[in-house]
Amino acid sequence: MTLFVRRSIIILLIISILFLPGCWDREELNTLAIITAIGIDILPNNDVEISVQEIIPQSNIENGGNGTGGKKTLVQSGVGKTIFDAKQDLQEKLGRSLFWGHAEVIIFGKRLAEKGIQEEIDFLSRFPEIRMRAKLYVIDDPKKVLEASPITENYSVRPLDASTRLGTQAMIDLNRTIQMLVGKSGAFFLPWLKISETSQIPYIEGGAVFKQDRLIEQISGREFRALLWINDKLEAAVLSVPLQNKEVGVKIYGSKTKLKPQIKNGKWRMLVEIKGEDDIYLNETGIGKDPEFTKVAGKAVEKEIQKQLIQTVSKLQKKNVDAFGFADAFHQTYPHEWHRVDWKDIFPRLEVVIKPQIKLRRTGMTDEPVGIPTESKKKVKGRHFFCYDLQSITC
Amino acid sequence: MQETGRITGQQMAFILYCVVSSTGTLILPSLTGALAKRDLWISPIWGALVGLIALLLAFGLNRLYPGENIIQQAPRILGFYLGKFIGFFYLISLIILAGSNTYQYTEFIKTVFLPRTPEMVIMGSIIFVCGLAARGGVELLGRSAQFVTPIFILIFTILIILSIQAWDANNFFPVMEHGVLPSVRGGITQSLWFSELFLISFLFPFIIKGEKKMRWSLLSLFGVLLTLLLVNMSILAVFGIESHIYIFAFFKVTRYISYANFFEHLDAFSLATWILVIYVKIAFLIYITSLATAQWLHLSNYRPIVWPICLLAGGFGMWTAPTIFKLMTYLRSTGSCQFIVFLVIIPALLLLIAFFRKRMEVRAR
Numbered sequence: 001m002t003l004f005v006r007r008s009i010i011i012l013l014i015i016s017i018l019f020l021p022g023c024w025d026r027e028e029l030n031t032l033a034i035i036t037a038i039g040i041d042i043l044p045n046n047d048v049e050i051s052v053q054e055i056i057p058q059s060n061i062e063n064g065g066n067g068t069g070g071k072k073t074l075v076q077s078g079v080g081k082t083i084f085d086a087k088q089d090l091q092e093k094l095g096r097s098l099f100w101g102h103a104e105v106i107i108f109g110k111r112l113a114e115k116g117i118q119e120e121i122d123f124l125s126r127f128p129e130i131r132m133r134a135k136l137y138v139i140d141d142p143k144k145v146l147e148a149s150p151i152t153e154n155y156s157v158r159p160l161d162a163s164t165r166l167g168t169q170a171m172i173d174l175n176r177t178i179q180m181l182v183g184k185s186g187a188f189f190l191p192w193l194k195i196s197e198t199s200q201i202p203y204i205e206g207g208a209v210f211k212q213d214r215l216i217e218q219i220s221g222r223e224f225r226a227l228l229w230i231n232d233k234l235e236a237a238v239l240s241v242p243l244q245n246k247e248v249g250v251k252i253y254g255s256k257t258k259l260k261p262q263i264k265n266g267k268w269r270m271l272v273e274i275k276g277e278d279d280i281y282l283n284e285t286g287i288g289k290d291p292e293f294t295k296v297a298g299k300a301v302e303k304e305i306q307k308q309l310i311q312t313v314s315k316l317q318k319k320n321v322d323a324f325g326f327a328d329a330f331h332q333t334y335p336h337e338w339h340r341v342d343w344k345d346i347f348p349r350l351e352v353v354i355k356p357q358i359k360l361r362r363t364g365m366t367d368e369p370v371g372i373p374t375e376s377k378k379k380v381k382g383r384h385f386f387c388y389d390l391q392s393i394t395c
Numbered sequence: 396m397q398e399t400g401r402i403t404g405q406q407m408a409f410i411l412y413c414v415v416s417s418t419g420t421l422i423l424p425s426l427t428g429a430l431a432k433r434d435l436w437i438s439p440i441w442g443a444l445v446g447l448i449a450l451l452l453a454f455g456l457n458r459l460y461p462g463e464n465i466i467q468q469a470p471r472i473l474g475f476y477l478g479k480f481i482g483f484f485y486l487i488s489l490i491i492l493a494g495s496n497t498y499q500y501t502e503f504i505k506t507v508f509l510p511r512t513p514e515m516v517i518m519g520s521i522i523f524v525c526g527l528a529a530r531g532g533v534e535l536l537g538r539s540a541q542f543v544t545p546i547f548i549l550i551f552t553i554l555i556i557l558s559i560q561a562w563d564a565n566n567f568f569p570v571m572e573h574g575v576l577p578s579v580r581g582g583i584t585q586s587l588w589f590s591e592l593f594l595i596s597f598l599f600p601f602i603i604k605g606e607k608k609m610r611w612s613l614l615s616l617f618g619v620l621l622t623l624l625l626v627n628m629s630i631l632a633v634f635g636i637e638s639h640i641y642i643f644a645f646f647k648v649t650r651y652i653s654y655a656n657f658f659e660h661l662d663a664f665s666l667a668t669w670i671l672v673i674y675v676k677i678a679f680l681i682y683i684t685s686l687a688t689a690q691w692l693h694l695s696n697y698r699p700i701v702w703p704i705c706l707l708a709g710g711f712g713m714w715t716a717p718t719i720f721k722l723m724t725y726l727r728s729t730g731s732c733q734f735i736v737f738l739v740i741i742p743a744l745l746l747l748i749a750f751f752r753k754r755m756e757v758r759a760r
Contacts, residue, residue, distance in 0.1 A: 175634060
């Protein structure tokens with residue numbers, strides 16, 4: 001064999017690497033069905049139904065716009081005895097092979113959540129193509145979210161990402177869910193979705209609290225926020241705080257929560273420390289430049305946080321579901337004491353103390369209330385009713 | 396002379412690093428985590444102690460019988476028949492080691508990336524490449540390692556740094572909740588990999604004279620310890636106490652990375668670098684198995700038996716563990732014992748006997 005032939009064979013082999021990667025698993029883009037979201041629910045006859053939101057390739061929309069009605073996504077479902085069967089059923093109905101790598105959202109139906117989602121979580125963590133970063137949600141009917149077609153978006157689940165970026169909501173991903181599920185408290189929570197009537201955009205309406213793997217309580221948006229706050233998942237929050245029968249609107253940001261478990265004389269106590277800063281965005285009270293005001297307003301904000309958080313804690317204490325991660329905090333700090341007690345007996349009677357420390361940083365673009373005549377602007381000092389109010393807040 | 400190539404101390408260190416860290420970051424954390432649970436990250440420290448012992452044993456034997464490896468030393472220490480018998484045991488163990496590592500690689504690729512490709516193709520291609528490398532000799536291995544290891548270290552450092560934002564420090568506590576035992580148990584599994592440092596015995600004859608062997612090998616041990624420590628820590632910090640349920644846990648970590656919504660889907664990088672270092676490891680194992688077999692049989696050249704050894708390595712890979720499940724149980728139970736016996740306990744006994752023999756010879760004179 002001449003040198004030339006040998007060399008050309010080698011070069012041919014090297015070039016062929018470019019065209020032949022993937023062996024038996026080679027996939028072309030036009031043989032894939034790209035999935036953006038997965039919905040899992042259970043049918044009345046106990047069969048599992050898996051629905052996926054598939055992106056319709058752009059060229060197909062342009063060519064046959066009438067056929068698809070201008071929609072950019074298509075929802076398809078498969079049914080089976082288990083989620084795995086359902087997935088296979090779905091795959092066989094599709095002409096293309098399912099590509100799960102971009103499925104960032106997984107939505108559980110309420111009925112399935114009530115029955116328990118352990119089997120589904122197991123499948124999702126085993127299946128190599130599903131990412132641990134996929135976010136989990138709960139809604140009455142997951143198909144509705146997948147089928148929604150907001151005019152402003154390419155696909156309906158995209159806005160969910162944006163709402164968590166604001167910091168006022170938090171996403172719970174698969175990894176977090178599994179960790180909470182195997183944690184000492186045996187409870188976890190997921191966001192509850194609702195679809196906006198006007199824009200067809202899904203948003204986080206509240207929360208779903210799970211004990212073991214079963215949904216046992218649907219909570220409101222405010223309670224869900226409290227839950228996130230205690231779990232240190234919240235970065236920002238907008239609150240309306242009552243002050244002197246008027247409202248002060250504040251935005252809290254950079255919030256950090258620390259759980260400090262304490263056991264003193266056999267009494268278990270949980271100290272929840274919240275640190276953050278806030279800006280005033282609305283001031284109805286008519287009090288302007290007054291150093292005392294920041295103090296008073298700060299106290300009022302802290303009190304409001306306490307109130308909201310304690311309400312949620314005692315609600316879940318009554319149900320004996322520790323979705324706050326208190327159990328893990330105690331286990332980490334007091335491993336010896338932990339093994340001597342049963343958390344189920346401790347949690348409902350646990351003393352929970354919320355200690356917020358919020359610093360007022362800015363007052364927006366003005367430092368005085370706007371739209372109130374100067375004469376009628378109030379001062380904190382020299383006004384009896386305010387001093388009285390101050391006392392009532394501090395005590 | 397069966398091998399004319401020579402390597403530098405640095406290349407030796409890189410080869411050793413690849414041998415331990417390549418598959419040590421693949422399936423090992425999961426095996427360790429199942430035993431050590433929350434103390435997963437402490438286990439590499441215990442493993443490194445065993446690794447240090449294995450290194451010192453190899454150095455000790457090399458001092459008494461310089462320029463020879465364990466296959467050549469054994470008949471000198473124990474006499475012809477017993478020495479050859481021990482040598483045969485080593486050949487078998489080396490083949491099993493090569494086979495199980497090939498199998499781990501195959502399972503990893505098949506599970507994660509090429510589920511529809513037949514195992515034979517994945518396994519065959521890596522063995523073919525490694526066979527070619529093994530035929531190239533020790534110098535080729537040294538240079539491959541020198542080329543591959545910096546890439547591996549660079550990519551892994553970047554991946555670990557990027558994963559830090561997903562770390563949850565709470566996952567580390569409470570440290571040593573059930574005492575020191577779980578981490579030691581995990582350490583035994585870790586030592587299965589660390590004890591492979593004893594294979595330096597096969598490299599000693601080929602290191603250029605005057606190189607600082609001790610310094611380089613300790614540096615290598617330290618590098619391996621640091622790598623496994625960081626890998627185990629990142630796994631624990633990201634996935635928590637139940638992290639061992641993921642077979643390829645560190646791969647899951649690299650997949651989990653999402654930095655500023657921009658650095659995502661980085662698994663392909665980790666996969667590519669992994670293949671590089673695993674190639675060095677398997678090639679090295681096939682090389683020393685062929686060399687050892689040739690020396691055991693007193694052949695003049697090891698090259699003709701490289702391909703049969705490759706075939707055997709593939710076969711043993713399938714035979715030691717037909718499923719990943721069985722492989723994990725094997726590595727957790729019989730495997731740990733077997734390799735610690737063959738890489739630490741027998742060398743220790745050999746060193747002891749050799750030591751007394753030398754003394755007796757001196758006294759007799």
